[in-house]
Amino acid sequence: MSHGGITVTSPSTGATWYKDVSYTISWSVSGGLITWNNFGIYLLKNGATEATIAYPVSGASRSYSYTPSNSLDTASDYQIQIVGNYDEVGN
Amino acid sequence: MAFNVSAVSGNFTIADASSVTLDSPNSGSYAHNQSITISWTKSNFTENIDLYWTAGTTFATTNNILVNQSGSSFSWNVPSSLSGTSIYIWVRKTSDSTVTDRSNSSISITSASFTQTPTDTANLSEDTPTSSTTRWKFVETASDSANISESTPTSSTKPWKYVVGDDANISESTPTADTSHQWKFQEEPGDNANISEDTPTSALKLWKHIVPDTANLSEDSLGESQKLWKHIIPDTANVSEDSISTAQKLWKHIISETIAITEEEPGDLYLSEPGDFSAFTEDFSAQVLKGLELHKFDPSGTESFGILRKSGWLKASDLNNNSILRDISLRYSSEDPITVNIYADGDEVNPVFTKTAPSQTGEELFNKSYRVGRRAKYFMVELLTGATANYNTTIASLEVKVDG
Numbered sequence: 001m002s003h004g005g006i007t008v009t010s011p012s013t014g015a016t017w018y019k020d021v022s023y024t025i026s027w028s029v030s031g032g033l034i035t036w037n038n039f040g041i042y043l044l045k046n047g048a049t050e051a052t053i054a055y056p057v058s059g060a061s062r063s064y065s066y067t068p069s070n071s072l073d074t075a076s077d078y079q080i081q082i083v084g085n086y087d088e089v090g091n
Numbered sequence: 092m093a094f095n096v097s098a099v100s101g102n103f104t105i106a107d108a109s110s111v112t113l114d115s116p117n118s119g120s121y122a123h124n125q126s127i128t129i130s131w132t133k134s135n136f137t138e139n140i141d142l143y144w145t146a147g148t149t150f151a152t153t154n155n156i157l158v159n160q161s162g163s164s165f166s167w168n169v170p171s172s173l174s175g176t177s178i179y180i181w182v183r184k185t186s187d188s189t190v191t192d193r194s195n196s197s198i199s200i201t202s203a204s205f206t207q208t209p210t211d212t213a214n215l216s217e218d219t220p221t222s223s224t225t226r227w228k229f230v231e232t233a234s235d236s237a238n239i240s241e242s243t244p245t246s247s248t249k250p251w252k253y254v255v256g257d258d259a260n261i262s263e264s265t266p267t268a269d270t271s272h273q274w275k276f277q278e279e280p281g282d283n284a285n286i287s288e289d290t291p292t293s294a295l296k297l298w299k300h301i302v303p304d305t306a307n308l309s310e311d312s313l314g315e316s317q318k319l320w321k322h323i324i325p326d327t328a329n330v331s332e333d334s335i336s337t338a339q340k341l342w343k344h345i346i347s348e349t350i351a352i353t354e355e356e357p358g359d360l361y362l363s364e365p366g367d368f369s370a371f372t373e374d375f376s377a378q379v380l381k382g383l384e385l386h387k388f389d390p391s392g393t394e395s396f397g398i399l400r401k402s403g404w405l406k407a408s409d410l411n412n413n414s415i416l417r418d419i420s421l422r423y424s425s426e427d428p429i430t431v432n433i434y435a436d437g438d439e440v441n442p443v444f445t446k447t448a449p450s451q452t453g454e455e456l457f458n459k460s461y462r463v464g465r466r467a468k469y470f471m472v473e474l475l476t477g478a479t480a481n482y483n484t485t486i487a488s489l490e491v492k493v494d495g
């Protein structure tokens with residue numbers, strides 16, 4: 001049995017993203033015989049979900065263009081969460 | 092069977108958006124090689140900026156002015172290769188075309204031109220010509236009202252006006268249809284100086300010059316080619332050319348004072364004193380010759396004289412000596428007796444000698460001699476005749492013999 005894994009590659013820790021400027025959120029996946037069905041992309045602030053950036057995103061995607069809204073607070077405790085849904089091949 | 096898995100990035104910052112504002116230039120016209128100060132303000136970023144120009148409102152990085160520039164301003168010399176009226180200057184966050192700004196309005200870049208602004212109030216200008224004729228005005232300084240101007244020409248003749256300083260004028264009045272020029276010069280109205288050309292009646296030029304005060308130099312008006320000039324010096328002296336009808340020039344000189352022309356050679360003696368012998372003509376003069384003989388010079392011997400004649404004081408020799416008056420001889424004719432008085436040494440009241448020669452009519456002259464026999468340092472001879480009959484009195488000679 002194979003287990004899928006996700007690693008967020010962008011933004012990097014400590015990066016600064018400006019409001020109303022487009023950035024690329026990217027991630028990579030790992031796992032054996034699995035099929036990624038879709039991804040969900042979320043913005044966290046201080047560990048809590050602040051906003052859903054996109055869902056569902058195609059399971060084939062590994063990046064997503066995102067422009068921080070001007071309505072967001074300026075802060076340094078934001079995070080990007082990627083949630084992936086996959087099937088194990090052969091199960 | 093489906094599974095979910097998630098991952099979370101490390102903390103990152105979301106900050107206000109970066110921006111950059113082009114503060115200047117936002118409009119204007121500039122010439123080649125002119126320096127333009129480009130200034131900008133960055134917001135929410137620390138990276139450098141790039142500068143560009145475009146020939147429209149669409150951003151492009153084709154024409155860069157400067158890249159990766161720190162600070163907030165840059166002095167740009169407009170290249171001579173750049174011309175246009177819709178030029179925009181851009182500032183961009185270095186390598187980030189999402190953060191840009193440009194001039195609010197287009198700027199114009201033209202060929203170099205040179206304009207010199209007068210540093211004082213002086214002006215040199217050409218009036219707007221209304222034809223191909225050029226009209227110029229020159230105002231040296233407004234404060235002294237000096238003007239050189241050419242008034243509106245009415246023909247090919249150029250009339251000029253020159254106004255120096257205050258009220259002085261050199262002007263050519265509007266020329267008439269012919270080719271004659273009329274000039275006037277007024278140096279300063281206050282001193283009445285004038286040089287003017289009167290209105291010519293032909294091609295001749297008539298000029299007047301009036302020196303300040305009462306002096307005059309003038310050419311009289313005349314209708315032909317002769318020129319008459321007058322010059323009056325500021326005092327009462329006059330040099331003038333009288334009016335003439337030919338081409339000859341006549342001049343007069345009148346000295347300011349009336350000076351009697353009575354100069355004689357030094358040493359001459361007079362039988363008269365000014366004022367006492369008004370009837371004397373200038374030929375009736377006498378002098379001591381060859382030591383001590385007093386003669387009346389009268390080649391014709393026909394002069395008449397008045398009631399009283401005095402010789403004035405005569406000196407026969409050095410004043411240290413008392414000369415001896417020996418004789419006095421008179422050659423004359425007269426219808427009245429002639430009294431001969433001799434005064435000596437300053438006494439004009441009491442004669443030292445008195446004799447009366449009798450009347451002697453006829454064409455022949457009569458000789459009469461008297462012995463005097465008196466000493467005197469100097470003496471004076473006086474002749475008296477009657478009040479009514481002196482007109483036919485003739486003194487051919489008067490001789491006083493003196494031993495010095």
